[in-house]
Amino acid sequence: xxxxxxxxxxxxxxxxxxxxxxxxxxxxxxxxxxxxxxxxxxxxxxxxxxxxxxxxxxxxxxxxxxxxxxxxxxxxxxxxxxxxxxxxxxxxxxxxx
Amino acid sequence: xxxxxxxxxxxxxxxxxxxxxxxxxxxxxxxxxxxxxxxxxxxxxxxxxxxxxxxxxxxxxxxxxxxxxxxxxxxxxxxxxxxxxxxxxxxxxxxxxxxxxxxxxxxxxxxxxxxxxxxxxxxxxxxxxxxxxxxxxxxxxxxxxxxxxxxxxxxxxxxxxxxxxxxxxxxxxxxxxxxxxxxxxxxxxxxxxxxxxxxxxxxxxxxxxxxxxxxxxxxxxxxxxxxxxxxxxxxxxxxxxxxxxxxxxxxxxxxxxxxxxxxxxxxxxxxxxxxxxxxxxxxxxxxxxxxxxxxxx
Numbered sequence: 564x565x566x567x568x569x570x571x572x573x574x575x576x577x578x579x580x581x582x583x584x585x586x587x588x589x590x591x592x593x594x595x596x597x598x599x600x601x602x603x604x605x606x607x608x609x610x611x612x613x614x615x616x617x618x619x620x621x622x623x624x625x626x627x628x629x630x631x632x633x634x635x636x637x638x639x640x641x642x643x644x645x646x647x648x649x650x651x652x653x654x655x656x657x658x659x660x
Numbered sequence: 661x662x663x664x665x666x667x668x669x670x671x672x673x674x675x676x677x678x679x680x681x682x683x684x685x686x687x688x689x690x691x692x693x694x695x696x697x698x699x700x701x702x703x704x705x706x707x708x709x710x711x712x713x714x715x716x717x718x719x720x721x722x723x724x725x726x727x728x729x730x731x732x733x734x735x736x737x738x739x740x741x742x743x744x745x746x747x748x749x750x751x752x753x754x755x756x757x758x759x760x761x762x763x764x765x766x767x768x769x770x771x772x773x774x775x776x777x778x779x780x781x782x783x784x785x786x787x788x789x790x791x792x793x794x795x796x797x798x799x800x801x802x803x804x805x806x807x808x809x810x811x812x813x814x815x816x817x818x819x820x821x822x823x824x825x826x827x828x829x830x831x832x833x834x835x836x837x838x839x840x841x842x843x844x845x846x847x848x849x850x851x852x853x854x855x856x857x858x859x860x861x862x863x864x865x866x867x868x869x870x871x872x873x874x875x876x877x878x879x880x881x882x883x884x885x886x887x888x889x890x891x892x893x894x895x896x897x898x899x900x901x902x903x904x905x906x907x908x909x910x911x912x913x914x915x916x917x918x919x920x921x922x923x924x925x926x927x928x929x930x931x932x933x934x935x936x937x938x939x940x941x942x943x944x945x946x947x948x949x950x951x952x953x954x955x956x957x
């Protein structure tokens with residue numbers, strides 16, 4: 564499991580922590596707006612070697628049914644996955660064409 | 661196609677949704693290490709990039725127990741975490757610290773030295789991006805010779821940093837620590853194996869991982885891993901371990917790749933003259949002469 568985005572965005576006064584500790588893995592915003600290019604996986608080329616999964620700094624790549632899948636909510640579009648992929652199954656495409 | 665390294669670590673993500681720059685090397689090191697140590701790792705982070713990007717209330721990106729320590733106190737807080745959990749009867753946990761190069765080699769060195777001296781059962785991971793990147797690229801004790809930072813600017817007379825990188829790995833090893841290692845995020849399987857090995861050893865463990873910073877080094881975000889491979893190939897960094905009183909070299913490049921090519925790819929070294937590159941190459945050769953003489957292969 565990954566930390567996930569909570570639906571609720573506002574805190575009531577009672578819920579604001581009184582001390583400096585709070586629930587671990589509590590996300591309220593996504594990072595997708597940081598991206599100007601996005602990695603696109605060509606599923607017929609991908610062999611599921613998991614190199615992109617190992618080297619992704621944000622951990623947004625997972626493997627489902629032997630193929631890499633990207634969580635675009637948190638991908639920042641750094642392009643490391645496209646560089647590490649030896650068979651060229653990942654290509655970077657412009658977000659706005 | 662199964663990947664043995666990927667199978668050996670947790671499928672869960674413990675450092676997710678963080679606000680590190682795209683292509684951040686330090687966040688890759690933290691992510692990979694936590695996936696080895698699992699949900700029972702308790703991480704301690706001093707002031708630095710990884711605490712700045714991981715704890716922006718209400719966006720809390722660590723899904724294991726994590727705490728921010730004082731800048732100088734990473735290792736002493738690890739000591740306390742380990743002792744406290746042990747006193748309360750917990751057995752299955754790992755106290756792990758992630759400090760940057762400044763938080764390790766400059767500000768946190770006495771706390772680290774003390775923890776190694778007491779041989780507390782902790783893992784201390786230094787992600788080395790070679791300057792104080794979080795505050796805007798100031799020189800640290802681990803900034804290499806010639807690098808341009810905001811406190812060591814490159815001018816016509818002085819070409820960036822005048823001092824050499826402190827040898828933190830051998831400083832930690834000189835305490836006769838149970839386990840110390842160097843790693844690079846350009847070789848994640850090696851790093852994962854070292855964190856795994858460290859988690860099985862009792863006593864203080866120190867892992868020094870080189871983690872390029874695209875912002876501070878002046879490289880493109882997709883070059884982080886490549887440049888971390890090249891720093892090892894060019895001989896300016898090395899993969900080694902220290903255990904039972906002996907140094908062991910894990911990887912020896914057959915032939916060093918060009919130092920100049922490595923340096924010129926980075927904005928922080930753009931200003932270097934041929935003479936400066938000669939100085940860096942000579943110091944690399946001297947270092948490797950020492951490594952070949954004293955390290956086991």
